[in-house]
Amino acid sequence: MFKSLSLKVIIFGFIFTFFSSFGQSFFIGLFNPSVRDDLNISHGQFGSIYATATLLSSFLFIWVGKKIDDINVFRFAIYVTVLLSFSCFFFSKISSIAFLFIAIFLMRFSGQGMMSHTASTTISRYFTKSRGKALSIGWFGLSVAEFILPVTIIYLLTLYNWQNIWIFISLLVLVFLPIASYFLIKELNLDSRENAENNEVKNKDIKQWARIEVIKDYRFYIISSNLLAMPWIATGVFVYQSFITSSKEWGEYVIAQSFMVYSLLSVITLLISGILIDKFTSRKLLIFMNIPLLLSTFVIIFFDIPFTAFVFLGLIGISNGLANVLGSSTWAELYGVKHIGSIKALTTALMVFSTAFGTALFGVLIDFGFTIEKIAIVSSIYIFSSIVLLFFVRKKLNPEYI
Numbered sequence: 001m002f003k004s005l006s007l008k009v010i011i012f013g014f015i016f017t018f019f020s021s022f023g024q025s026f027f028i029g030l031f032n033p034s035v036r037d038d039l040n041i042s043h044g045q046f047g048s049i050y051a052t053a054t055l056l057s058s059f060l061f062i063w064v065g066k067k068i069d070d071i072n073v074f075r076f077a078i079y080v081t082v083l084l085s086f087s088c089f090f091f092s093k094i095s096s097i098a099f100l101f102i103a104i105f106l107m108r109f110s111g112q113g114m115m116s117h118t119a120s121t122t123i124s125r126y127f128t129k130s131r132g133k134a135l136s137i138g139w140f141g142l143s144v145a146e147f148i149l150p151v152t153i154i155y156l157l158t159l160y161n162w163q164n165i166w167i168f169i170s171l172l173v174l175v176f177l178p179i180a181s182y183f184l185i186k187e188l189n190l191d192s193r194e195n196a197e198n199n200e201v202k203n204k205d206i207k208q209w210a211r212i213e214v215i216k217d218y219r220f221y222i223i224s225s226n227l228l229a230m231p232w233i234a235t236g237v238f239v240y241q242s243f244i245t246s247s248k249e250w251g252e253y254v255i256a257q258s259f260m261v262y263s264l265l266s267v268i269t270l271l272i273s274g275i276l277i278d279k280f281t282s283r284k285l286l287i288f289m290n291i292p293l294l295l296s297t298f299v300i301i302f303f304d305i306p307f308t309a310f311v312f313l314g315l316i317g318i319s320n321g322l323a324n325v326l327g328s329s330t331w332a333e334l335y336g337v338k339h340i341g342s343i344k345a346l347t348t349a350l351m352v353f354s355t356a357f358g359t360a361l362f363g364v365l366i367d368f369g370f371t372i373e374k375i376a377i378v379s380s381i382y383i384f385s386s387i388v389l390l391f392f393v394r395k396k397l398n399p400e401y402i
Helices: 002-023 026-041 043-068 073-091 097-126 131-156 162-185 198-204 213-217 218-225 229-237 240-249 254-280 282-288 292-304 307-335 341-369 374-395
Strands: none
Touching: 002 043, 002 073, 002 097, 002 131, 002 162, 026 043, 026 097, 026 131, 026 162, 026 229, 026 240, 026 254, 043 073, 043 097, 043 229, 043 341, 073 162, 073 374, 097 131, 097 292, 097 307, 131 218, 131 254, 162 254, 213 341, 218 229, 218 307, 218 341, 218 374, 229 240, 229 292, 229 307, 229 341, 229 374, 240 254, 240 307, 240 374, 254 307, 282 374, 292 307, 292 374, 341 374
16 A cells, blocks of 8 residues: 555664653643652642643744744755654653753644654655554554553562663663664655555645744634634643542552553544544634533533543544544645745644643642543543534635645
8 A cells, every 4th residue: 555665664664663651641631649649749739730731842842843844855854863862851851840841842842843843744754645644643653652651660560660661661661762763764855755546636736834924814713613622621630630530439450550541442433533534624624623522521521430431542542543633634625735834833832821821720620629520521521622614614624725
């Protein structure tokens, strides 16, 4: 199905999205209790620090992320790898609130931001007719991480202290990723494209939007409001998973076990959505993306038994699988790929900003005495509103041709 270089690009995307997990909220959230205990801080304090550091990383990302349009992909990947390795090592040295702030800033910027940006931008730019399937396989790396890492880390925390785990991760990143990048994308350049035959002409005729033009397009904000629902709500769930577990009295390991269902359904949705995107386009699938996420809030509002944790995270997993692919392919379809790195730097920064917002909002609401059910109601109102807005402009989501 894919030729040699195409396959290498997909494997590269898979590996980098897997390793981006170390900066993702679901992973950092696993260390939330340990860090809070060591520093003697509350949920709200941790959330405020997490949100502020994440917000700062999103501002920096707008400028740094666009450099992927100008720098050789292999060199860019090496820079990101070194930064991620250092960030993991620094995280192991947290001994104060100031160090916690810097460590979270570095992890969010290098892991969630730069690693996933490098993977998705490289795939989005290289592929044309197979972009949907390629992105779905590439994002499969994050789903695999979400499947195996929560249970693995919880087990390792019973054997080792959390600092040593982060040191090991730092060494793994520094050794493995440069080797993988060399063998997979050393020959890739900014003009490398999938051989799309007849589709090449069609894609060349699409107007290539600059970032300043995108900012002036009202459709950008409506689409973004839908794409940002998943990051801020899921981040709140992942970072405060211990709060949800204790509130629902689900038991210590229920959320970690539920991540397997979340990951499994994310994978299935990823694979199906990639095929559907190549057949129907991302623009037509956007309207369905957040419906499972909306249903997941109803699960939290109305049900308490432990089994519902699996349903809850399973529904989030379905929306996550759709969002991962749609969040990359929609912009390429609508605005072209010439400036895709710059555009995705902006959208990824917004995504990172939304995770900061979600973390802060959840933390503040928890400290103000909101139950998880009331927080779910707030989330459901946002999701429903964004879906309604998208419904009214769904027929205007078409690219311009020159």
